[in-house]
Amino acid sequence: MRTSFRRVSRGLTWAALATGALLFTSSDAQASGYLTARFGADHGTPAMPNTYAIYFNPAAIGGTSGTTITGDAAVLLRWARYTRDETALSPSQESLKDDETYVGSNTGRANLLNLLALPFLGVTTDFGGSKYFRAGYAAYVPFGGFATWDKRPIRYGVPGTEDGPQRWHNISGEILAIYNTLAFAVKPTPRLSIGANVSPVFHTVATVRARNPDGSDDTIVNGGLQEGRSLLTASGLNMSAALGVYYEASDEWRFGLSYTSQPGFGTTKMTGELSTQLGSANPGAPDKIDFYQTYPDIIRFGTAWRPSQRFEMRADFEFVRWSVFDRQCVTRKDLPCDVANDGLPLKDAAGNNGVILNVPRNWNNAIGARVGPAYWLTDQLELFGSLGITTPAVPHKTIDASTIDSQRLYYTVGLRAELNRHWALGGSLNYIQFFDVDTKGTNDQNISAHPSDRGGGEYNASRSPSADGVYRSHIGFVNLNVSYTF
Numbered sequence: 508m509r510t511s512f513r514r515v516s517r518g519l520t521w522a523a524l525a526t527g528a529l530l531f532t533s534s535d536a537q538a539s540g541y542l543t544a545r546f547g548a549d550h551g552t553p554a555m556p557n558t559y560a561i562y563f564n565p566a567a568i569g570g571t572s573g574t575t576i577t578g579d580a581a582v583l584l585r586w587a588r589y590t591r592d593e594t595a596l597s598p599s600q601e602s603l604k605d606d607e608t609y610v611g612s613n614t615g616r617a618n619l620l621n622l623l624a625l626p627f628l629g630v631t632t633d634f635g636g637s638k639y640f641r642a643g644y645a646a647y648v649p650f651g652g653f654a655t656w657d658k659r660p661i662r663y664g665v666p667g668t669e670d671g672p673q674r675w676h677n678i679s680g681e682i683l684a685i686y687n688t689l690a691f692a693v694k695p696t697p698r699l700s701i702g703a704n705v706s707p708v709f710h711t712v713a714t715v716r717a718r719n720p721d722g723s724d725d726t727i728v729n730g731g732l733q734e735g736r737s738l739l740t741a742s743g744l745n746m747s748a749a750l751g752v753y754y755e756a757s758d759e760w761r762f763g764l765s766y767t768s769q770p771g772f773g774t775t776k777m778t779g780e781l782s783t784q785l786g787s788a789n790p791g792a793p794d795k796i797d798f799y800q801t802y803p804d805i806i807r808f809g810t811a812w813r814p815s816q817r818f819e820m821r822a823d824f825e826f827v828r829w830s831v832f833d834r835q836c837v838t839r840k841d842l843p844c845d846v847a848n849d850g851l852p853l854k855d856a857a858g859n860n861g862v863i864l865n866v867p868r869n870w871n872n873a874i875g876a877r878v879g880p881a882y883w884l885t886d887q888l889e890l891f892g893s894l895g896i897t898t899p900a901v902p903h904k905t906i907d908a909s910t911i912d913s914q915r916l917y918y919t920v921g922l923r924a925e926l927n928r929h930w931a932l933g934g935s936l937n938y939i940q941f942f943d944v945d946t947k948g949t950n951d952q953n954i955s956a957h958p959s960d961r962g963g964g965e966y967n968a969s970r971s972p973s974a975d976g977v978y979r980s981h982i983g984f985v986n987l988n989v990s991y992t993f
Contacts (some may be wrong), residue, residue, distance in 0.1 A: 533597065546581060547988065548935040549821065549879055550923070552820070553823060554763035554810050555811070556568065557571065557575070558577035560702075561688050562767075563768075563809075564765035565691065566702030568641045568690055571991060578626075581625045582987075583623045585620070585980070586619065587618070587619040587654075588616060588618050588978075591617070591975070591976040594973070595614070595976055608662065608727065612672075613724050620657070621752070626648075629643060630643060641700070642691050649684065650687075654679060656673055656677065656908070666725060667726060673974075675971065682712045686707075688704050689706075690703070702750070703751070707897040708747050711742040712779050717737075719733060719734065720967060721967050734786065735785035735786055736784050738782045739781050746771065747768050747769070747771070749766060752961045761810065764806075764807045767805040768804050773801065775802060776798070780796060794840075795947070797837070799837075803830075803832065809948065812962045820879040829872055830870060831949065834866060837862075842861025842862075843861070846969065852965055852968050866969075869902065871899070871902055873897060888924050891922075893918075894919075895917035896917070903950060904949055906974060907971075908974065913941045921933065922935075938981075946977075946978075950975040
């Protein structure tokens with residue numbers, strides 16, 4: 508069994524990497540950095556003993572039997588709209604607000620319609636029937652997204668308008684955290700499991716946005732093109748880990764609790780290049796850069812109550828500490844992101860500072876809850892459904908086209924069929940309803956001290972045009988999975 512498991516694990520690693528390479532090089536991207544772990548639909552919870560537990564609660568693999576290989580894919584259709592109004596105009600000179608060409612170039616609607624796919628591939632084993640040990644491996648993407656915004660007609664004389672009014676924050680891009688997770692569980696008693704996992708996490712980012720050196724949204728000034736573009740690409744490898752406990756209190760009740768650490772156990776660092784073209788000037792050589800950001804740690808709790816052979820009620824809760832996501836920072840290679848609370852880049856003893864761009868985020872902690880029933884129409888056919896809700900991590904002050912977020916409702920209905928003692932198929936229809944967001948003039952891409960009011964200069968590294976406006980978003984997706992047990 509050890510040789511077989513090792514062979515299966517190697518094969519799954521290469522298959523997962525190949526799948527990731529195929530799916531994640533798509534130009535349809537949403538650069539959001541959100542928690543996107545919805546694989547398995549209602550079977551992905553801390554209290555469900557299956558392959559998805561490798562991520563949601565490694566202890567719950569203690570409740571599995573045999574060796575199971577699971578492949579899962581979520582195919583999503585995402586629609587979003589951002590309406591940028593005149594309250595968002597951020598010119599370098601107030602007189603530009605009287606220029607119809609400038610105003611028309613920077614206001615109006617931006618639309619997005621993207622088709623995406625997110626995979627999960629994993630295996631668990633009991634090592635041929637061990638009473639005490641379980642192990643598992645999986646590859647998946649719990650954080651990340653893609654976006655490519657629709658083009659619109661070019662306004663005469665202003666070539667940048669083709670990319671839409673949201674271009675100052677996102678034209679297209681991706682941010683991904685690809686996990687390869689090894690999980691282990693021990694069973695000190697038949698009903699209690701304690702587990703842990705460890706994950707090398709490959710981070711990658713690629714994003715294109717409009718950018719001016721002074722943080723304004725100037726387009727044409729005195730007949731000269733001001734609007735520029737920046738392309739950032741970076742990648743890096745970090746580590747993450749998780750701990751959990753799983754308890755089958757009786758034949759009717761199951762409980763699961765887990766803690767998942769921050770990737771990198773704090774701030775993650777990626778290394779890459781930044782290419783910038785400002786106005787009509789010729790672009791210079793790309794800058795070698797480091798890209799810093801901080802993902803959250805997560806606490807999850809789940810329970811399942813099965814009062815009869817045919818019926819089960821499930822519920823789970825998660826707390827996501829997004830408050831650590833205070834900024835995204837680009838620096839010259841091998842230099843730290845030293846920025847004061849008011850957005851001023853700090854200099855070292857030699858008078859140098861490597862901060863190129865500091866994007867304040869200042870997100871909020873988020874919570875989510877889900878509850879739903881499962882009913883077995885036959886011994887082999889399960890009908891399930893759920894209703895979930897999450898609070899938004901992104902505040903109105905720092906929301907933009909790359910980080911659309913709001914309070915959300917999740918609706919799920921699905922079926923899972925055990926075809927025989929080896930094969931099982933599952934599928935569900937899922938809809939995520941985002942509540943509309945109207946920032947009502949409160950958006951400020953700068954931090955609360957408003958460094959744009961300081962006269963620019965060194966504060967420009969922390970300045971971006973306002974992303975005020977109205978945000979709307981909806982996501983529908985189909986989740987399909989297949990499992991083979993032997």
